[in-house]
Amino acid sequence: MKFTIQNDILVENLKKITRLLIKNVSFPILENILIQIENGILSLTTTNLEIELVSKIKIITKYTPGKITISGRKILNICRNLSEKSEVKMQLKEKKMYVSCENSNYILSTLSADDFPNHQNFNHISNFHISSNILKEMIEKTEFSMGKQDVRYYLNGMLLEKKDNFLRSVATDGYRLAISYSKLEKDINFFSIIIPSKAVMELSRLLNTQVQLLNILIGTNSIRIYIKDLIFTTQLIEGEYPDYESVLFKEKKNPIIANCTLLKKSLLRAAILAHEKFCGIEIKIEKNKFKVLSDNQEEETAEDLFDINYLGDTIEISINVYYLLDVINNIKSENIILFLNKSKSSIQIEAENNSLNAYIIMLLKR
Structure with missing residues (x-):
């Protein structure tokens, strides 16, 4: 096995896959990268047994085919400290990987490629x-x-x-x-x-x-x-x-439409004094007003209010404030639409004019 590759190309591809490398005393090959070259393609493979990443690089210079595994962290650290546009030469001799570049030379230990776990057979x-x-x-x-x-x-x-x-x-x-x-x-x-x-x-x-x-x-x-x-x-x-x-609502009646920015700011203000463990807040909607209330284990309270266009029946619910904020952070429209189910046990949330995403949050018992 023998090949030459430009260092910045090698480093770029190593960075893509080395996140999977894990320290494993009982299975040390998981700390290695499988290096394989054949048919003009250099393949770099890492795995943590659950996920596998393979990066493929075209080789235009002369090479000798083969495969072996070497320490992923070591080869990445070596290449990171070499000149970007320098040529890295790698050659396998007597179960050792010889790496040379300009005035630097390294000899790395290897483990057999036959022991590397991978997903070659995929149907x-x-x-x-x-x-x-x-x-x-x-x-x-x-x-x-x-x-x-x-x-x-x-x-x-x-x-x-x-x-x-x-x-x-x-x-x-x-x-x-x-x-x-x-x-x-x-x-x-x-x-x-x-x-x-x-x-x-x-x-x-x-x-x-x-x-x-x-x-x-x-x-x-x-x-x-x-x-x-x-x-x-x-x-x-x-x-x-x-x-x-x-769980998805089959009937969506009496929509509550609120401005995303106003709702998010109101929730963040109320969340300051929400219970640390339960993270619950109260929401009360009536007569064009959206009120958010919170209290905590230290008997502190917060109340925030903003205007909405709603003339339906009064609604009072309790909800995990951070669950609701997570949804709002993923909605890009100006307004958000909330629906309450008949049993008042959950709400369904959608973005205005977008039916391709929907969110359900179970309500807290009041």
Whole structure:
């Protein structure tokens, strides 16, 4: 194995994948990068056993094919301290990786590529294309509602499914739910999968790039996404996701329309004195007035008031202020629309003139 590559190109690609490197005494190869070169392509692979990232680089100079694993942190630190436009030469000799650049020379230990765990055999049951900005927006609109270390393990991730010619992303922690839709241009095979929360966060980071068309393959227990010269693969959560459609309002009557900016500022002012543990606030709506009240364990109180256009029956509810703020922070329209269900146990929130995103928050008992 032997090849030469420009240093800044190598560093750029190493940075994309080294976040997955983990310290593992019982499985030290997880601290390594799998380096493989064949057919004019240099592949750099990292994994934490749940997520795998592969970065591919075209090699235009002469090379000798092969594969091996070396310490990811060490090679990245070495290259970071070399000149950007310098040529890095790497050669495998007698189970050692020789790295040379200008006046610097290194000899690194290796571990066999045969022991590196990867997802080479990937069989998909569904395949589709979607713009990267659309998928990123769907993630951003829902990820904050995912469960965090919930014993109901299937809540610790995001549901992604194809239904009624729409791609849907859904997240819930049992107290709130977020759903986002995107119409698919072509019909594809049905699928319904749960992506782990860590993989969702990593994917969102990788989508901070220029807009491009993604190729997404759905496997039986994993998902693979091609992001230009990067391949993202993650295992899926096994389990049946809750029937989220039963929570969505079938009838939406007596809408409460409020200005997003005014509501957010009012909630932030009231949140200052909200109970530290329960984070609950009271909302009272009557006669064109929207009133927010809070109190805490030290018997301190806060009250804030602003005008809205509402002439319906008086509404009094209790809600987690930060759940509501999370929703408002993800709504870009000038106004927000709130609906209260018949049993007064939850509210559904939507942006004005946008039915592709919806949010449900369970209300607190008063």
